[in-house]
Amino acid sequence: MLSTINQRIGLILFIIAAIYLFLSFQLPNYPYAPIDADVIPKGLGVLMLVLSAALFFSRAIETEAEKEKRNIPKKELLVLLAVFAMIFFYILLFEIIGFVVMTAVFIFFSSWFLGYTKWKTNIIVSILFPLGMYAIFVFALGISLPKGILPI
């Protein structure tokens, strides 16, 4: 039944739209507003249901270029997931350890992981970039970034 990718996406969107619509009906009423806060969400939910159904039943054939875009090797997908994981750990730790140290570590390891082999340049950029950004944001723009374990 779900032979095309559009049908699969259409079904997922239909479910999301149904949940959104269900939640829209749970919104509390406010007696004095001529148009309450739930009107637009309800309208959007219905519109999304209709559009996802239209996508499901659409007879548009996927072009070669569109197929090519979806064709990502598993190995590359894992690389992408690893980059997302690195960003996740960066976010998790950067208020604790601090902007400068975490940024230097992130730039070095992610560049190395993605295939950059010039060690010296990598180390120089990894150290100078966070220091430069920290100086611009904290001293020039007055925007504070987490110090973390460093005393500056």
Add this chain to the structure above:
Amino acid sequence: MNAFDGMITGFQVALSWEGILFVLIGVIVGTLIGMMPGLGPISAIAIMIPITYGMDPAPALVMMAGVYYGAVFGGSTSSILLNAPGISGTVATAFDGYPMAQQGKAGKALAIAAIASFFGGTVSVIMLMLLAPALSSVAISFGPPAYFALMLMGLTAISSLSEGSTIKAMISAVAGVMVVTIGIDPQTGTQRFTFGNVNLFEGFDFLIIALGLFAIAEVCMLVLNRKNRSLSDDQKLGSLKVTRADLKEMSGPMTRQSFVGFILGVLPGAGATIASFISYIFEKRISKNPEEFGKGSIKGLAAPESSNNAATSGAFVPLLSLGIPGSGTTAVMLGAFLVLGVQPGPLLMTDRPEIFWGIIASMYLGNIFLLVLNLPLIPYLAKILSIPRPLLISLVIMFSLIGVYSISFNVFDLYMLLVFGALGFAMRVFSFPAPPFILAFILGGMMEQAFRQSMTISNGSLAIFVDSPLPLSLILIAFLSLVIPSILKWRSRRKLAKM
């Protein structure tokens, strides 16, 4: 204030030392970011927004405008040198620019692109100066129903003109408005879809969406294409000299396509990409030697280059005069205005003339800077293309994270950036266009407000949208802009099936 007085005010802003400095910074940074394949004006503007926190709105917005057209200008460099367009608006530039580079005439191609961009940019700034105030004075009388209809028209136009499936573009737009509904409703104070999470009370900042959907999604594409070549050191640019005969040859396409580009830029939904393709096809059709196109034709290079720059300035007409962006990039520009506490629209010209005219005047200056600086500096600026992809990826991720963190100093926003980055990547993989999403996100809140105001005025009757001619005609255009392209696509599919 008439246009002449306005321009004097504008040049006072643009020619102050602050104005000159920030236009210069804007065009250089824009050019550099625009050059990098994958990173376009949306990412460039979004990345630069945190830098403007704490700045005066006038120089900050002048700088952001410089980033915008600088990025469009820079996009052509990577198109010509690498056949890897920095932005979609410069795809057509590569058709003839890259063959010229392969023939050892990269320098000449870059110089022609710079001159054509300058010409297109300047012509359209003059037209912007004439058209925007006129539109502003008309728009001042718009009521909420007309505004709602206008925004609806902008949204449907961009959905129907997006590449690929119209249904997917509409889904993208509806999803954009759905995301806006998250947070506390400003009119009734009702919490919508927050699940009691304090971090969601204010809704999402547009920078999270812009950087996630564009910059982080670009990063994902860069990760997948990280082994693609970058500029090698031994690549020769050749002479930058443009002869008189070359100038004569490009003068026709430049003049024609500057006007075409401007008009397409003003129309909601069209923008630089469509303008450059239409100009290229147009010139090829009327050319006496169409077979030269695609093999290094000067006309084929000058036409899309003047057109995409003209479209960029044209896109400022609805943004400055109506306060309504017509494309994804101008939606992010509108976000930059709002971050700085400036509401673009019909009142901008009277309330903040220094900003309205300052931006227009700065564009004259910016175009001159782009031409004068870039011609001699092209060989040096092009070095940025030799930045290794892995390093570039890490740096773009960092810029995006710092940008989002400096809005609210909230780690939750960073996680959301990651979520919207994943969403942006999924949208690319499954061919859902992102510009309708960001445009809907920016317009969604305003649309809801205009809709509810209209309904309050009419005591809940939808007839208010069809009672007067202006909203009615705008809604009709919105409807037709969705229906006509769909019918045309359906007919062409049927013809193909019969063949």
